[in-house]
Amino acid sequence: MSELKLMKGNEALAEAAIRAGVDAYFGYPITPQTELIEYLMNEQTEKRTGMVCLQAESEIAAINMVYGAASTGKKVFTSSSSPGISLKQEGISYLAGAELPAVIVNVVRGGPGLGTIQPSQADYFQSVKGGGHGDYKLYVLAPSSVQEMSDFVEDAFDIAFKYRAPVLILSDGLIGQMMEKVKLKPQKKRRTDEEVIKECGSWATTGKTKNRERNIITSLDLQSEKMEARVHRLMKKYEQMEKEDLRFEKIQCDDAEYLIVAYGSSARISQKAVEMARAKGIKVGLLRPITLFPFPKKQLFKLADQVKGMLSVELNAGQMVEDVRLSVEFKVPVEHFGRTGGIIHTPEEILEALEQKIINNGTIRHHKTRESSIL
Numbered sequence: 001m002s003e004l005k006l007m008k009g010n011e012a013l014a015e016a017a018i019r020a021g022v023d024a025y026f027g028y029p030i031t032p033q034t035e036l037i038e039y040l041m042n043e044q045t046e047k048r049t050g051m052v053c054l055q056a057e058s059e060i061a062a063i064n065m066v067y068g069a070a071s072t073g074k075k076v077f078t079s080s081s082s083p084g085i086s087l088k089q090e091g092i093s094y095l096a097g098a099e100l101p102a103v104i105v106n107v108v109r110g111g112p113g114l115g116t117i118q119p120s121q122a123d124y125f126q127s128v129k130g131g132g133h134g135d136y137k138l139y140v141l142a143p144s145s146v147q148e149m150s151d152f153v154e155d156a157f158d159i160a161f162k163y164r165a166p167v168l169i170l171s172d173g174l175i176g177q178m179m180e181k182v183k184l185k186p187q188k189k190r191r192t193d194e195e196v197i198k199e200c201g202s203w204a205t206t207g208k209t210k211n212r213e214r215n216i217i218t219s220l221d222l223q224s225e226k227m228e229a230r231v232h233r234l235m236k237k238y239e240q241m242e243k244e245d246l247r248f249e250k251i252q253c254d255d256a257e258y259l260i261v262a263y264g265s266s267a268r269i270s271q272k273a274v275e276m277a278r279a280k281g282i283k284v285g286l287l288r289p290i291t292l293f294p295f296p297k298k299q300l301f302k303l304a305d306q307v308k309g310m311l312s313v314e315l316n317a318g319q320m321v322e323d324v325r326l327s328v329e330f331k332v333p334v335e336h337f338g339r340t341g342g343i344i345h346t347p348e349e350i351l352e353a354l355e356q357k358i359i360n361n362g363t364i365r366h367h368k369t370r371e372s373s374i375l
Contacts, residue, residue, distance in 0.1 A: 009143075010033055027054075027055065059084040070101060083109075096165060100166065139167045147181075156169055248290055260350070313336075315344065
C-alpha cells in the first residue's frame with residue numbers, strides 16, 4: 001500500500017527506485033546527490049528486493065555497467081551530478097545509439113569545471129542538445145518537487161522501455177536536498193527472468209534459444225547506409241515522443257498578459273512571483289515544461305499570440321531562453337533572468353526582472369514573419 005513519509009528528494013528517488021522493482025544501480029558519490037547511493041546501500045536493497053547496488057570505481061565505469069546490464073533487458077539506472085554526468089556522456093551516447101532503455105539522474109550543481117556544490121540549472125544545454133557525440137536526444141523529465149522526484153522514476157522507466165532509449169531525470173541540488181512529504185507507491189515485484197525474456201527477448205541479450213538467433217547489442221555500423229538508417233530510426237522515435245509524451249503545466253495562463261517560463265526549482269519560485277504579480281494587478285501566467293525534451297514549442301507559440309512578453313527564469317546565465325525564443329518565432333519579446341554560482345533567485349527578484357525587462361520595455365508587440373526575421 002502507499003505510504004506517506006518526510007524525505008529528502010534524493011532519498012525519495014532512491015526509495016522509489018526500490019519500490020519500482022529496479023534491478024540494478026551503478027553509481028559513484030558526488031555532492032549533492034550522494035544521499036541517493038548512500039540510501040540504496042543503507043537500505044540493503046539486495047536483501048529487500050534482490051536489487052544490485054554497486055559503487056563503481058568511476059563515473060565512466062558506472063555508465064558502462066549500465067550499458068551492459070541494460071543490454072540484458074533489466075531495469076537499471078545511475079545517478080551523478082554535473083561533472084560526473086560530463087564523464088558519462090560517451091556512455092550515454094552509446095546507450096542512445098544501441099537503443100537501450102536506462103535511466104540517468106542528474107542532480108545539478110554549479111559549474112563550469114568543479115564549480116560549486118550549490119544548486120544550478122546550467123546543465124540544460126548538455127541535457128537537451130545531446131551532450132555526447134552524434135545525432136541523438138534524451139527524453140528529459142524535470143521534477144519540481146520531492147513528490148515528483150519519486151513519481152518520475154517509474155515514469156522514466158516506462159518511457160525508456162516504450163522507446164528503447166535512455167531517459168534523463170534532471171533535478172538540481174535544491175530539490176535533491178530539500179525535505180517534503182512524499183506519497184510513496186506500493187512495492188512492485190521485480191520481473192522474473194522469464195518475464196524479461198517475454199518482454200525484451202526480441203532484442204535483449206538473454207541467451208540464444210532454439211527459436212531465434214543470438215541478439216547483438218552495438219552502436220557501431222561501419223556501412224554508411226545502415227548507420228543512416230539507424231539515425232533515421234532514432235529521429236522517428238523522437239518525433240513520436242513529441243506527439244505522445246510531451247508534458248507541461250500551465251498556471252494562471254488563461255487571462256495572462258505576460259508569461260514566465262521556468263522548470264524545476266525555478267518554477268516553484270516563479271509560482272510565488274506570479275501570485276505577487278497578480279496581487280499587484282499584473283496578469284502573469286507560468287508555463288512549466290515538465291519534459292525539457294520534448295519541449296512545449298507549440299504551446300509557447302500559441303501563447304505568444306496572447307501575451308505581450310515572456311521571461312525565461314533559470315538558475316544559469318541563459319540557456320532555455322534560446323528554446324523559448326525559437327518557439328515563439330519573434331512574435332513577442334523574450335528575456336532571461338537567472339542567478340548563477342549557486343545563488344537562488346527570490347520571487348521578489350523575479351517580479352522585479354519581469355517589470356524591468358518585459359513590462360516596462362516590452363509593451364510593444366513585435367510581429368515578424370519567419371522570412372523577415374532572417375534578414
